[in-house]
Amino acid sequence: NAGVTQTPKFQVLKTGQSMTLQCAQDMNHNSMYWYRQDPGMGLRLIYYSASEGTTDKGEVPNGYNVSRLNKREFSLRLESAAPSQTSVYFCASSENRAGVRDEQFFGPGTRLTVL
Amino acid sequence: QQQVKQSPQSLIVQKGGISIINCAYENTAFDYFPWYQQFPGKGPALLIAIRPDVSEKKEGRFTISFNKSAKQFSLHIMDSQPGDSATYFCAAGIIRDDKIIFGKGTRLHILP
Numbered sequence: 001n002a003g004v005t006q007t008p009k010f011q012v013l014k015t016g017q018s019m020t021l022q023c024a025q026d027m028n029h030n031s032m033y034w035y036r037q038d039p040g041m042g043l044r045l046i047y048y049s050a051s052e053g054t055t056d057k058g059e060v061p062n063g064y065n066v067s068r069l070n071k072r073e074f075s076l077r078l079e080s081a082a083p084s085q086t087s088v089y090f091c092a093s094s095e096n097r098a099g100v101r102d103e104q105f106f107g108p109g110t111r112l113t114v115l
Numbered sequence: 116q117q118q119v120k121q122s123p124q125s126l127i128v129q130k131g132g133i134s135i136i137n138c139a140y141e142n143t144a145f146d147y148f149p150w151y152q153q154f155p156g157k158g159p160a161l162l163i164a165i166r167p168d169v170s171e172k173k174e175g176r177f178t179i180s181f182n183k184s185a186k187q188f189s190l191h192i193m194d195s196q197p198g199d200s201a202t203y204f205c206a207a208g209i210i211r212d213d214k215i216i217f218g219k220g221t222r223l224h225i226l227p
Contacts, residue, residue: 031213033214040124040219041219042121042204042217042218042219042220043204043217043220045214048214050213056213059216090158090159101208101215103149103161103164104161104215105160106158106159106160107158108156108157109157
């Protein structure tokens with residue numbers, strides 16, 4: 001099992017460019033998440049998907065869109081990148097059985113720089 | 116509005132010492148309190164978690180202490196080792212909800 005995989009690992013964009021960060025999990029998990037990590041700010045939730053076909057905003061959704069393509073894949077799109085979106089992006093997944101708080105499994109991250 | 120406050124931001128401990136990281140929360144509906152460990156260049160991974168019906172949970176050298184009335188919980192690392200050097204995040208959530216809220220993290224460095 002690869003767990004949670006993310007592509008690309010590194011990316012440099014110019015202001016105004018667009019890109020999609022890809023995430024896939026092979027654990028048959030129901031829920032998937034996108035976080036951003038900035039120095040001194042911890043992990044902040046951008047969007048999450050509780051189950052296939054649903055998506056919801058997290059704490060910092062502005063400037064981002066997401067697609068839950070199927071149960072395995074959850075992508076994050078930056079339509080017009082801004083320097084404030086320079087960050088490390090983590091995808092996570094969780095089984096989230098009813099009435100149980102399951103562990104979130106994180107991918108290795110994508111380091112994005114917007115010039 | 117920060118719902119989970121974590122301190123200190125950074126911590127340096129001698130090998131063999133006790134590392135202590137503290138967190139406080141505001142929402143009394145929280146009923147799940149995990150700690151995540153992150154090594155440089157890696158994603159976070161669950162270290163240990165506690166629910167508010169117990170005051171302490173121990174796994175090896177790692178112990179969570181929980182004080183429901185004070186709305187505080189802490190991570191103690193006994194006999195700290197250089198391999199424990201990492202960033203630690205406390206978090207809080209509601210069992211029936213789909214998400215958790217993370218503290219800002221503590222960068223721990225254990226001196227050899």
